Amino acid sequence: MDFKIAKEMLKRILLVTFTAAVLACHAAPQPQQMVPGVSNIVPDEKQALVCKEIVGLIENYNYKKIQINDSISSLVLDKYIKDLDPSKSYFLASDIKDFEKFRYTLDDDFRIGNLNAPFYIFNVYLKRYNEWVNYSLAQIKVKQNFDQDETFVYDREKMPWSSSTAALNDSWKKKIKFELLNLKVAGTSEAKNVETLTKRYQVLKSQAAKANNQDVFQIIMDAFTETIDPHTNYFNPSNAQAFNEEMARSFEGIGAKLQVENEVLKISEIIPGGPAFKSKKLNAGDRIVGVAQATGDFEDIIGWRIENSIAKIKGPKGTKVRLKIIPAGKELSSKPVIIELTREKIIMEEQSAQKKVKTITSNGQQYKIGIITVPAFYADFKAAKAGDPNYKSTTRDVRLLIDTLKNKDKVDAIVMDLRSNGGGSLVEAIDLTGLFIDKGPVVQVKDLKNNIEVDEDTNPGVAWNGPFGVLVNRLSASASEIFAGAIQDYGRGIIMGTQTYGKGTVQSSIDMNQLVNPSILQRLAALVNKKGVAVKSGKEDNMQLGQINLTMAKFYRVNGSSTQHKGVMPDIEFPSAILLDKIGEDTEPSALPWDEIQKSNYVPVADLGPLKQQLIGLHKERMSKSLDYKILQDDIADFKNRENEVSVSLNETKLKAERDSIEAKNLVRTNTLRTSRGLPPVKKGDKIAKEDNFDFVEDESLKVMADLMQLKK
Known part of the structure; x- marks a missing residue:
């Protein structure tokens, strides 16, 4: 957010040469503690540099005027663990005990750009995540008995950490049972439910395998900055671009909304007026399997992370991009259609x-x-x-x-x-x-x-x-x-x-790049280049440091x-x-x-x-007679009651009875409101009509405005 206040202060920040940044390129790297049984993700020099600069910015320019000390370190550790595992579904009590050695050292580590401790914690998390996903995939195939009187505790936030693998296995076993029961109650066959859930967990495993150090660094910095205050936030380069596009309500690209489905990039929506719309060659449901820049070679993007695929498709207006498309409804084995588009500025109307x-x-x-x-x-x-x-x-x-x-x-x-x-x-x-x-x-x-x-x-x-x-x-x-x-x-x-x-x-x-002395960025680029990564200058994408x-x-x-x-x-x-x-x-x-x-x-x-008091009186009088108001209050009360629930039945008869009761209650409410508006009632299973999408709050606000105009007369 480009706020004009603090601009003079911001100028002073940008004029400061952060000489400590030199240390990022020359400090002896700390040995990373590796977690066996997982492909460990490790931090890089850019992240070490950014971490150090963020400490300096917070201590010198954050409104709280706070010093990063042992107390902050302790809070950051707790928040980081909670962010990774809010439902206590992955870490064991022994893991949490192991992490205690970092409780009062993160402040010192962040000050010198040492990120080994939080990366170690993430790698333990990744190991546990894969273990439970693999266990779940095996459990999906187990024949379930839905006549037993069991419950699944889905909200474990206030529970202690599981003391053993066996204890956590029991929770995951019940989670799988609940998901299969949920599908069964919806009316699909057992074989189909097993297939659906297997695919779901295979996708989870595949996505976990694509995690990179930028993902980990973002989570670490979120835990750090939000411990200071809720709105000091670091954005890695790709998130910074997304944030700025959101602020501008525009971006440069082909004008299509994209999503990943079964490892393949799919067009979910064509934005009116954009290049994809004008070409009349692309439709929602088409899949993009390859991308090339202008006359360059195609890259196969099946299985890529969505942000990496989008980065290839987006680009400056006026430039060309070629796409390999499998049209909607055709098999992935079909011969792809090649489409060339010229990127434009897209306004998100x-x-x-x-x-x-x-x-x-x-x-x-x-x-x-x-x-x-x-x-x-x-x-x-x-x-x-x-x-x-x-x-x-x-x-x-x-x-x-x-x-x-x-x-x-x-x-x-x-x-x-x-x-x-x-x-x-x-x-x-x-x-x-x-x-x-x-x-x-x-x-x-x-x-x-x-x-x-x-x-x-x-x-x-x-x-x-x-x-x-x-x-x-x-x-x-x-x-x-x-x-x-x-x-x-x-x-x-x-x-x-x-x-x-x-x-x-x-x-x-x-912009974090503006804080760093250009010579430091050049040295960092040279260091990265030595590791086999092509870097032309500090302005290249792989040398962007993000923004705070x-x-x-x-x-x-x-x-x-x-x-x-x-x-x-x-x-x-x-x-x-x-x-x-x-x-x-x-x-x-x-x-x-x-x-x-x-x-x-x-x-x-x-x-x-004086008018407000009269408006309040008229509003309250209407509410005392309003069926919509009564039902809205009932809905709020029901929602508050559900907020206190932490478990669900794994007995098919009980679960179905609970669902039927809620559905019947909602149907009565819907028909009561429809009748009050002169609309015919609907039956169970009917598609909710457009007339039921009634915005009571908006409607009452218009009545308040009518009151205002009459009182002013």
């Missing part, structure tokens, strides 16, 4: 802001309300920097949608749907707020030196000055909370939904309250289908606390306080 219009009747009065759904605060910074006048951004997209809603659709009000919008660009949050307020401060940002910067909307005028509402939920975070908080503080609109996530920290994206999103500051609303930890509280509160005590910043052990600073100099647009 379905992940951009979109609109719809709904009409609602309240007290005999009809209102047209526009709903703008914003999935993230995105911006194509690369295109903007290059001077592209049509670069992709949330604010630009929303402005166009507002123009259409206002001038063509003639709406009476607008609701901005930010549910499950996890945030994104701070600049976009400020600019988007500016579409609804004339001018003024939007957010305050405090850096690690306690300097406070007030970021303002400086553009006069508004895109929409009519009735306005914002819909949020527990997964609305970061930039969403800045926007919702500003709209609430200015009295510009009504906030509806649930308490938001509470992510009020600022991250700056730092470093927490360097904290958000505050214009009223002085931090959005951190507490989030934004809605004016009109709806029940939450997402458990507030399970998800949110206040559930993160390493999260920064809430606090407040002086409010900024802003002038509210209106005082909605």
Whole structure:
């Protein structure tokens, strides 16, 4: 996330020559402890260098001003083990005891780039993983008795580590029995179930065999950085590219979504307008078995990891790629069709802001309300920097949608749907707020030196000055909370939904290659080259070091309250289908606390306080009579009850009875709602009709907006 705050600090970071980086190329390598019975994965020099630099960045520039010490080392070890084996299904108690020798040494190791300990732990995990997968493959063939009164404990998080292989074998035996029973209850034959499950575990084994040191390093760094705070994250080169494409809502390639199925890369969707779509030669279901660049030789990609295959297919716009295709429905042994495509820039429209219009009747009065759904605060910074006048951004997209809603659709009000919008660009949050307020401060940002910067909307005028509402939920975070908080503080609109996530920290994206002295990178490249890997320069893919999103500051609303930890509280509160005590910043052990600073100099647009109380009263009155509301509360209660379940029956009769009971209860609820809407009931096994996909929360938000317009009259 390219946040403008902390840019001066970022400049200072980038000007620093990290002389300690030289040690990565010259320090004597530590001997790697090998795990017998597995192909050991080992760290490389690049990862050692990155690890050291991340320690320096965290200690010098993270907002927490934290030192990496024995206490942090202990927390990192626990988190790393939990990340690898959260359900305690692989490691034995003896393994955990063995790992104790690393409890207070990881801090010292990371400081010098020694990654041998966490790689050793991963190799033990890989060995155990393969052992249990092999055991499972053997168990699949065993004849099962589903008449016994047994249970399978699937949630082992709070249980002790298994003391022996035999004890863990028993758990895996029951897991296989449950999976076979699950398939049997679904109505398929025993032979088919054995075949299905065998293929599933063979794929798991195959995928484990493809694990590389980049995968391991990513897991290690995740455990390390998230121990410091939940939003300081390192991205290896391929993940960094994916993150930046997500922010830009665009990428350069052929315009197809891909997935791996039975070791073969398959096209799952053709993106409208892209090269694959225009060629009319590719279809969903086609399989790609070979890739060549322009006039280069083909590479057989069957069995490749999906990210490696995609890296070959993607590329700069204007370049050519050739694909060997086995059309959908044909055997893999068929002669492949060769297709040449010219790569283009692909815009992911379905992940951009979109609109719809709904009409609602309240007290005999009809209102047209526009709903703008914003999935993230995105911006194509690369295109903007290059001077592209049509670069992709949330604010630009929303402005166009507002123009259409206002001038063509003639709406009476607008609701901005930010549910499950996890945030994104701070600049976009400020600019988007500016579409609804004339001018003024939007957010305050405090850096690690306690300097406070007030970021303002400086553009006069508004895109929409009519009735306005914002819909949020527990997964609305970061930039969403800045926007919702500003709209609430200015009295510009009504906030509806649930308490938001509470992510009020600022991250700056730092390219790790920019931190390293070029001469160090050249030495590192030469060292890698000696090992037989072709390296031309520090800019080549195999010399990319990835990026880190470093927490360097904290958000505050214009009223002085931090959005951190507490989030934004809605004016009109709806029940939450997402458990507030399970998800949110206040559930993160390493999260920064809430606090407040002086409010900024802003002038509210209106005082909605008196109206809010009336709106709450009308909302509660509706809810007391609402069948949808009652059923939603019942669903939430059922979900909370299921959250406490840790085991399942392995008796076919009992399991089927439990499933039938749940299915019957759901069918009654569905038909009760359908009847209330004048729709015919459905029977067991019927496909759920489109009319049943009713968004109660959205519908109630429109009724609140209708109340607002009537009260204002």
